Amino acid sequence: MTEIELSAAEQTVKAAERGRARNGNRDRREQALVGYLFILPDLLGLLIFLVGPMLMAFVISFTDWRLTGVPEFVGLRNYEIIFKDPKFGASLGRTILYTIGFVPTVYCLSLGMAVLLTRRARGNFFFRTLYFMPIAMSMVVAGVMWRFMLDPGNGLVNQLLRAVGLPGFQWLGNVQSAMASVILVSVWKSAGYFMIILLAGIQDIPQDYIEAAEIDGASRWQIFWRIILPLLKPTSFFVLVILMINALQAFDQIYVMTGGGPAQSTYTLLMYIYEKAFREWNFGYAAAMSTFLFGMILVLTLIQVRYFRSGEVKQ
Amino acid sequence: MSKPLTFYIGTAVYYVICVVLAVIFAGPFVWMVSSSLKPPNEIFSNPPILISPNFSLDNYFEVFRQAPFERYMFNSFFVATTVTVVALLLHSMAGYALARLEFPGKRVLFILIISTLMIPFYTILIPLALLVRELGWINTYWALIIPAIPHAFGIFWLRQFFLGLPQELEDAARIDGASRIGVFFYVALPLAKPVLAALAVFFFLANWDSFLWPLVATNRPEMRMVQVGIQSFTGEHGNAWQLIMAASVIAILPTLLLFFGLQRFIVESVKMTGLKG
Numbered sequence: 001m002t003e004i005e006l007s008a009a010e011q012t013v014k015a016a017e018r019g020r021a022r023n024g025n026r027d028r029r030e031q032a033l034v035g036y037l038f039i040l041p042d043l044l045g046l047l048i049f050l051v052g053p054m055l056m057a058f059v060i061s062f063t064d065w066r067l068t069g070v071p072e073f074v075g076l077r078n079y080e081i082i083f084k085d086p087k088f089g090a091s092l093g094r095t096i097l098y099t100i101g102f103v104p105t106v107y108c109l110s111l112g113m114a115v116l117l118t119r120r121a122r123g124n125f126f127f128r129t130l131y132f133m134p135i136a137m138s139m140v141v142a143g144v145m146w147r148f149m150l151d152p153g154n155g156l157v158n159q160l161l162r163a164v165g166l167p168g169f170q171w172l173g174n175v176q177s178a179m180a181s182v183i184l185v186s187v188w189k190s191a192g193y194f195m196i197i198l199l200a201g202i203q204d205i206p207q208d209y210i211e212a213a214e215i216d217g218a219s220r221w222q223i224f225w226r227i228i229l230p231l232l233k234p235t236s237f238f239v240l241v242i243l244m245i246n247a248l249q250a251f252d253q254i255y256v257m258t259g260g261g262p263a264q265s266t267y268t269l270l271m272y273i274y275e276k277a278f279r280e281w282n283f284g285y286a287a288a289m290s291t292f293l294f295g296m297i298l299v300l301t302l303i304q305v306r307y308f309r310s311g312e313v314k315q
Numbered sequence: 316m317s318k319p320l321t322f323y324i325g326t327a328v329y330y331v332i333c334v335v336l337a338v339i340f341a342g343p344f345v346w347m348v349s350s351s352l353k354p355p356n357e358i359f360s361n362p363p364i365l366i367s368p369n370f371s372l373d374n375y376f377e378v379f380r381q382a383p384f385e386r387y388m389f390n391s392f393f394v395a396t397t398v399t400v401v402a403l404l405l406h407s408m409a410g411y412a413l414a415r416l417e418f419p420g421k422r423v424l425f426i427l428i429i430s431t432l433m434i435p436f437y438t439i440l441i442p443l444a445l446l447v448r449e450l451g452w453i454n455t456y457w458a459l460i461i462p463a464i465p466h467a468f469g470i471f472w473l474r475q476f477f478l479g480l481p482q483e484l485e486d487a488a489r490i491d492g493a494s495r496i497g498v499f500f501y502v503a504l505p506l507a508k509p510v511l512a513a514l515a516v517f518f519f520l521a522n523w524d525s526f527l528w529p530l531v532a533t534n535r536p537e538m539r540m541v542q543v544g545i546q547s548f549t550g551e552h553g554n555a556w557q558l559i560m561a562a563s564v565i566a567i568l569p570t571l572l573l574f575f576g577l578q579r580f581i582v583e584s585v586k587m588t589g590l591k592g
Contacts, residue, residue: 030494031416031417032419034412035416035417036418038409038416039412041408042406042470043409043424045405045464046427046428046431046467049443049461049464050431050439050465052442053438053443053446054434056442056446116329119329121329121330123330123333127333127336127337130336131336132340133344133574135520135581135585136573136574137570137571138524138526138566140545141542141545141563144549144559144563146343148350148556149346151359155359159363163362192340193585196582196586200586245435249436251527256546256549273437273440277440278531286441287442290441293437293438294435298433
């Protein structure tokens with residue numbers, strides 16, 4: 001940069017400062033006006049379509065409200081029913097079962113794939129693309145497609161099993177295995193997504209740490225447990241929270257693959273809420289159940305926050 | 316030294332694992348396309364055939380004959396595109412205001428906006444359905460588009476981006492006489508293109524894939540979005556897997572094209588969701 005250009009730039013900055021001082025008051029008013037104007041549409045949207053309904057759900061949960069009727073205030077009665085309703089307990093149990101099956105499996109698999117892809121090898125990019133492909137498929141299509149491939153007769157999966165001498169299997173048609181099958185399909189759909197997040201987290205770890213450990217003679221195994229995993233804690237925390245929230249809200253794949261069956265073995269809480277609200281039109285009770293589930297997620301998230309923040313010196 | 320040998324074994328194991336995973340994750344796509352091209356009697360043939368000698372596109376024509384899939388696709392396209400465009404505009408405005416403008420109450424508004432990220436969709440599902448019914452929006456595009464627009468996530472990321480813009484760029488435009496609104500549209504917004512692209516991919520995918528809300532907000536076949544269309548098609552054609560697979564291929568074609576065409580932005584958008592400010 002030449003001297004003339006430099007001084008020109010300086011003058012521009014000075015002029016800007018002078019201008020700002022002179023027009024301070026007018027500018028402040030303009031900023032406020034434009035600021036409110038810019039924020040207003042989104043703010044209204046959030047208030048009307050998110051915050052409002054959230055508060056409304058809470059209010060509705062204290063009423064008896066059917067499709068055609070007028071909401072009638074019933075106090076805590078819906079919440080009392082929750083604790084006596086065996087169907088609620090059973091479907092909540094299945095939601096928890098789904099979560100316990102889903103969260104660790106996705107986390108371990110996607111972490112494993114992320115670590116696998118950090119190896120400097122030819123074809124990494126290609127493999128990453130393939131693992132990541134299920135993101136291009138909706139849960140609905142994934143569910144439909146897997147239902148086809150898990151067909152108990154001559155579905156592709158059973159044919160492949162028989163080809164290696166194993167018996168075919170009633171994946172979705174069996175009370176014992178339907179939930180596991182639904183979980184596996186959800187894992188298939190989600191693993192690539194979380195792999196990308198964890199991969200980004202691993203790549204953010206300063207390479208010096210790993211090189212220093214290598215020089216000190218640490219094995220790959222030790223590097224993973226002693227360096228990568230501890231330094232990945234913030235990303236892991238985020239991934240686990242998101243996974244848990246996703247798991248407790250799983251709906252599309254279950255609706256499409258089993259509809260809650262067989263013998264209600266995959267009938268989760270969200271299926272029950274959906275049915276109560278939009279099949280039986282019992283809004284009050286459905287709202288109470290969803291408020292309960294929200295409270296549960298909130299508590300679980302806070303527990304996770306505490307667990308992960310302990311011993312962590314960050315920001 | 317036997318190091319080369321262990322090295323080669325290690326590399327071989329590495330590639331075997333990579334290929335097995337690739338078959339698990341990408342294989343089903345191949346099988347889906349393959350099945351969509353088969354005549355009905357070969358769907359469950361034993362042993363399975365990858366490329367049928369009788370392969371044809373008949374199933375695809377049949378899908379359009381049996382269900383208004385062009386309508387489902389149009390609905391999804393229209394809704395996803397409109398939501399994406401409007402959302403990006405509104406979120407950039409809000410994000411810009413929160414990052415670059417000073418006004419009373421800004422912090423409180425920011426916290427309020429961010430805290431809406433905690434609200435899970437199923438909690439608001441029932442009141443939202445009642446609200447939309449009250450507004451007379453059931454079976455209209457309004458119901459599919461408007462509630463999908465507000466999203467704190469987009470506001471948050473655009474705010475983060477605008478916070479990082481150098482002040483000098485704005486000052487230069489201000490000296491040239493641009494108003495605050497002018498600075499936003501002609502200076503700040505064009506610079507946000509990479510973030511906007513990643514968010515656009517995120518919003519489009521999310522809306523293309525959405526199922527529960529369109530299921531609740533519409534019940535007329537002509538208002539179905541594509542995921543609901545697929546689900547109802549499955550219900551009506553329980554055993555016609557060749558048709559269901561053809562319909563599924565149709566439904567994922569746009570997202571698959573997006574996936575291969577704009578993979579960089581998709582990866583960016585996923586990373587954005589993963590990195591907490």
